[in-house]
Amino acid sequence: MKLTINQKDFYHGVQIVQRAVASRSTLPILKGIYLEAIKDKGLKLIANNLEMGIEYWVEANIIEEGVFVLPAAELSNILRELPAAEISFQLDESNYQAKINCLNSRFTLKGYQADEFPQLPEVEGAISFSFNSLTFKEMIEEVKFSTSTDQTQPTLTGGLMVLSPGEISLVATNTYRLAHSKRELSKALDLEEEIKVILPGTTLNELNHLIADKEEEMNILLNNSYVRFTFNEIVFISRLIEGQFPNYKQVIPVDFKSSVKIDRLEFLNAVKRVSLIARLDSNVITLDINQDQMSISSNSSEYGDALELVEVDLDGPEQSINIDANYLMDVLRTLNEEVVNILLIGSLNPLTIKKYGKDDYIYLIMPVRTGV
Amino acid sequence: MKLTINQKDFYHGVQIVQRAVASRSTLPILKGIYLEAIKDKGLKLIANNLEMGIEYWVEANIIEEGVFVLPAAELSNILRELPAAEISFQLDESNYQAKINCLNSRFTLKGYQADEFPQLPEVEGAISFSFNSLTFKEMIEEVKFSTSTDQTQPTLTGGLMVLSPGEISLVATNTYRLAHSKRELSKALDLEEEIKVILPGTTLNELNHLIADKEEEMNILLNNSYVRFTFNEIVFISRLIEGQFPNYKQVIPVDFKSSVKIDRLEFLNAVKRVSLIARLDSNVITLDINQDQMSISSNSSEYGDALELVEVDLDGPEQSINIDANYLMDVLRTLNEEVVNILLIGSLNPLTIKKYGKDDYIYLIMPVRTGV
Structure with a gap:
């Protein structure tokens, strides 16, 4: 050579x-x-x-x-x-x-x-389709922080990719929270039933790094063992995770009692500050939502306490819920929205977050039961 | 309150x-x-x-x-x-x-x-003088990387500050290398003999962080136990390290056989590259200096080898010496000079570096004896 x-x-x-x-x-x-x-x-x-x-x-x-x-x-x-x-x-x-x-x-x-040197595997007997690389990067970012780090449940350490004829979804959960991102396919796939495969968490991270910040067509090729992404002159092949991903559909609520409209950045900054006290203890914060105001508080008796007030628009009954501050900050940092929508049923049901007025993303956080 | x-x-x-x-x-x-x-x-x-x-x-x-x-x-x-x-x-x-x-x-x-809360100690019975804060920051940067990290020799973990009537010096050594930075005082001190105190390494680091990048008068107050620096509305007090600092003067050579003039950045980049191979092994590089060229090489038989050529002006006999690449890179990264001066006696004597045409700094690296 x-x-x-x-x-x-x-x-x-x-x-x-x-x-x-x-x-x-x-x-x-x-x-x-x-x-x-x-x-x-x-x-x-x-x-x-x-x-x-x-x-x-x-x-x-x-x-x-x-x-x-x-x-x-x-x-x-x-x-x-x-x-x-x-x-x-x-x-x-x-x-x-x-x-x-x-x-x-x-x-x-x-x-x-x-x-x-082990050559890259051939991906044969496969489904092939094209997708916008930037949209896929956005979907990865919307779910990847929700994967589990617990290696004893390998399927949860990855993200589920679901293909239906007209739609592609990514889902990740550690059972305490769940992120579900979906987008329409520009060209319908000829599928008889949904296709589901689990991409490893590291694959999601590396793809996210490699996809450039510009619109490009990405080709995705898929069989039972491997997935191949071709974009920006890069060929990226990943093994899939074998096993059964939990039935995520049954945990996503469809009916809510209360709907809250809130400024994302104001909410994020308030949660960040309260978490400075909350993290000295269990990292749990309390959201109390009234007609026009949400109070975010932490009471870590040993070190002090924190209380923040943020303006909201509430539609439905008042609510109070205890949740993990990090789970909330992760999603608020990720969503590229000015306003987000919080949906609630009650203090024992998950807190749900969507983009305001959009239906392509849903994020659930299980509440924390506190009390003596 | x-x-x-x-x-x-x-x-x-x-x-x-x-x-x-x-x-x-x-x-x-x-x-x-x-x-x-x-x-x-x-x-x-x-x-x-x-x-x-x-x-x-x-x-x-x-x-x-x-x-x-x-x-x-x-x-x-x-x-x-x-x-x-x-x-x-x-x-x-x-x-x-x-x-x-x-x-x-x-x-x-x-x-x-x-x-x-322990109040700051009063520094009494003290010598007081003023000095340019930026110049002091420069002196700290010129010596601090040469302090020892070996806690069994506490005096070497700090920097020696030497005051004579007209001059202030900082000295640091780990016995394998030595840095000596000196500057004139604008106003002579009334001293009968040299004053020597050892400032802890952390004090040098924190001072370096706190001194802003603008000219300012710094007041230095000194007794047997403490030193106090006042600058930029900050009062900084440090305990001194007790003990005997090695007699650094006797190891600094006065007569040299060969003097080399070399471009600092070119030299640094060449050493950096050779060290990529050298560090896979013992980190030792060989300098071979001829009339108009220095070869910098490493021979790490197991992984490969590297050779770089840099133009020099040599005055005196040709030289060859083995030294630690990191010790050389530290000083070449620090000196803010276009050209530096390397002074040599022989392969068993220290390699000495000065700023070209200036006498306010000297840096010694002990050679490494290699051989089978």
């Missing part, structure tokens, strides 16, 4: 695939990046930690084709520090060493034979 | 004194900030972790005088999150609670009786 390549392009490509490099692995080659130089095509980079894999092509002048695997962390560090100039990259086949030269810098880096 | 105070001013003052709050202490009151409201003067804030203490006055409208101690972390968090408006602050003497009200926010915070 012999090629010349621009330092910025090479580093950018390595940064993209590096997200799928195994950080801890007993197999050293999984901490590497697979490089394949193909004439007239450029340099292909692949990382694969067996749970997910990323493939990305970098423009390069290929003088001699070849394949090789280099340790990702060292390669990335070296590329980052090299001057913004042309890099000459050459593989010494006799001793598995790559020579990386750039202006006055000469590096030799030991690597691995490429044939031991 | 009863007062009104601006949120921004109060938070700013708390941020300043908070640097001297005890982070870990068995005495809860040391995690607090002492507040004293005095009519026509404002609100005095003090923090004191017994090693160092800070006093700062904040403008406030004092309605009723009084003293009280509040937990620093909670007070600071609350003030940070409150809206930029007037705060009404009142002490409920009956139950040691402070009431903090601001627009629609009401906080109650439990505190401590002020009479148990």
Whole structure:
């Protein structure tokens, strides 16, 4: 393998695939990046930690084709520090060493034979559709904080993706709260029944990082074991989580007694302040909602107490409920809305949050029973 | 105690004194900030972790005088999150609670009786002089990274301050490297002999943080146990480290064989890159200096190797020396010079770095003996 390549392009490509490099692995080659130089095509980079894999092509002048695997962390560090100039990259086949030269810098880096590197799986027998990448990023952001971190319930550590002919949903829950984000598909799918798969939480996080902040078409390809996202010249493949996701539909209330209209930022700032006291104790805050005002309070007898008042519009009976302040702050930080809608049944039923006047998102927080 | 105070001013003052709050202490009151409201003067804030203490006055409208101690972390968090408006602050003497009200926010915070709070020591029988605060900040930055982190040699964890009639110096060493920064005093001191005191490393760090980036007169007051710095309306008092600082003068070479002129940034970037390989092993790099070029190399046989070439002007015989890359990067990152001067005697003598054409700073790195 012999090629010349621009330092910025090479580093950018390595940064993209590096997200799928195994950080801890007993197999050293999984901490590497697979490089394949193909004439007239450029340099292909692949990382694969067996749970997910990323493939990305970098423009390069290929003088001699070849394949090789280099340790990702060292390669990335070296590329980052090299001057913004042309890099000459050459593989010494006799001793598995790559020579990386750039202006006055000469590096030799030991690597691995490429044939031991696990290639990305083919996703066959699959459903394929297109979706707006920015909309998908928004959906991920709306649910990902609700996944569980409890590894004893693997299905809850991921997000459920539900496909119906006209709609795509993402759902995440740790059983104390639930987020459900849905959007219409621009082109109906030919499905006989709903398709449900569970994407790992890390996959949601990495996708969220990789999707750029610009509108783009994303292709999604899906079978029983894998999902493949193609966007912005990135191919991202993830294993799916096996198992049964809880029946989320039955916990989402349909009828409410009280509906509250509240300014999101004012509400968030008030909860943030009350939580400064609440978190010294159990992190529970009390919402008391009257006709035109909500009081948010915490009473942590040992350290002090806090009370905030926020203007609201209430439709329905007055309500009082105890909930976890962090669960509330997570959603208020995420929603990109000026006004949000809080829906309540009673102090023992979940508090529900929607975007005001929109139906594409619903978030539930189970109440905390306090009392002596 | 009863007062009104601006949120921004109060938070700013708390941020300043908070640097001297005890982070870990068995005495809860040391995690607090002492507040004293005095009519026509404002609100005095003090923090004191017994090693160092800070006093700062904040403008406030004092309605009723009084003293009280509040937990620093909670007070600071609350003030940070409150809206930029007037705060009404009142002490409920009956139950040691402070009431903090601001627009629609009401906080109650439990505190401590002020009479148990350790006041700042008086610095008596002292030497007093004035110095430019920015110059002192520069001196601190030039030496502080060279202090030792080895707590078994307490004197090396601090910086030695040396006063002679016309000069002030700071010296720090961990015995493998040494930094010596000196400046002239604008007004000669009336001293019969040199004065030497050791400032704790944390004191150097906190001073460096607190000194603003603008020219100001700093008053320094010194006795056998304490040093007091007054600058920018801050009073900063630190205990001194007792014990004998090593005789640094005898290790600083006076005669050199070779003098090298090198571009600081080019040198730093080259060392940074070579250290990417060197740090996989022992972090040792080799400098080979010829008439017009220095090669910087690392040979970490297991992972690869690196070689960088940098243009130099050499006056004297060619040299080769092995040194720790981090010790070299620390000084090259700190010096605010375009060109630096490297001085050498031989491969077993320290490598010395000065600012080119200036005599106010000297830095030594002991060579590493490698070999089989």
